[in-house]
Amino acid sequence: MSLPRSNYDPRRVCLNPFPDLHLGKYRRTVGVYLAGALFAIGNFVFFDAAVYSAHARVPWGVDPPVHVTFVDWVPGICSILGYLVVNLIDKDRIKGDEGFGDSRAVWRARLFLFIGFALMAGGLAGSVTVLVLKYVLSDYAEMFKYYGYANVTQNLLLMISAAFLWMAQSTSGEYEYNLTL
Template sequence: MSLPRADYDPRRVCLNPFPHLHLGKHRRTAGIYIAGALFAIANWSFLDAAIYSAHARVPWEEEPPVHVTFVDWIPGICSLLGYLVVVLIDKDRIKGDDGFGDSRAVWRARLFLFIGFALMAGGLAGSITILVLKYVLGNYPELFKYYGYANVTQNILLMLSAIVLWMGQSASGEYEYNLTL
């Protein structure tokens, strides 16, 4: 049996800490802007596929073989709901800081955080399932597989945006001061 490391804190979840990224005094602002850009690219990629599907014309047939339907929208809706849940949770409640007297508040915040990430993971799994079952196994030309790729791209970028926004909001701002004695 080995002895615990000297800097081991039993309250930590991960044994190895995340790398410290030094982005200067504007890291909070940069994280928020990057998360917003990822959010916009995610939703625009799927909206582009939906608009392209609605106006698609195939020269060799009268009607395209496949369209983006409501089933394709469901994973994105799940991911958006999960994104909203994750972003709206107070970070101090998750940690249990600032003297929240109700221990159930910390537990509920962690439960809602889990539900938010579960919704996003379910949206990603659903988009991959739709890509495989509807577009890949349907033997459609590569032109129509773009609809499924855009759906998966949307869900991946929404998850990345939530993670970047979480890390950006957890960073100290340029107007915050840490006073220690």
Template sequence: MSLPRANYDPRRVCMNPFPNLHLGKYTRSVGVYLAGALFALANWAFLDACILSSHAHGPPDEPDYEAPVHVSFVDWVPGICSLLGYLIINLIDKDRVKGDQGFGDARAVWRARLFLFIGFALMAGGLAGSVTVLVLKYTFNHDYPEAFTYYGYANVCQNILMMLSACVLWLAQSSASEYEYNLTL
């Protein structure tokens, strides 16, 4: 084994531990606000595309012209998957995933890691679904004007920003808080 026996812990899954970020006094607060801003920007981009799609109409000289494509339920599914993954990831106790607090029950650490994997899998599935919708619905064998392909780009943008927001929030919550005290007897 490459690790010295003193550093070996049989409960560890990964060789590298989670990072302990100590970037300043307000790191946690700035990270939480940044994650919230990314989450809001993600949903704003997609809702903007939905509103534009619902008000899409033809040019004034052609009143019978129907818009070639609209945002439908298929466009909402990747965002819903990413939102569920976002919620699962951020509801997990970070200490339980690390296994640091001596939870006694090894199955609890395993379940926490399983749920973390499911959360990231939902987010990755949402991103893959949004790219699939963009390619199949808006670009593949369709020559829609740029105004209509924006709907697909907004969907991909929403999922990417949600993933970034989840990562920023995870790192911010993993950093040391300015109100954290260690009491020992």
């Protein structure tokens, strides 16, 4: 099966292109607000689990067998650091546009971008590891497994939020003009 010549682009990787969302002149604003909402929801879910853990009472009158500890916080801290690193990088340096003077600036910017995404991926992998090792394999009641599910949810929403914010910041704004001489 071949594509019609009118739709063929030799730079395409996938056969079916990503759907084009036309949000008009507000697409940048919508992307930033959506990224902020995902960031807030992800952190709220984990903070809810931490507060719930601090005030948990088991119906049969003994202390709960597990609490949210520092080990549960480490993946979220890694993801937030990665989030900051990724979104503080100048997007023009990643593209390799000339005009920065330093030829190594593009390489350094791409290295920091990789480190930021590696921190977020490490945070997500760490949260899954904590979920499995601390909550699932220990065979706690379902109410205690919520702490691990909240940790994974936080890190997943932080990664999705970073992707939305990256795409929103890469689009041209309503008041931006590209002038060339």
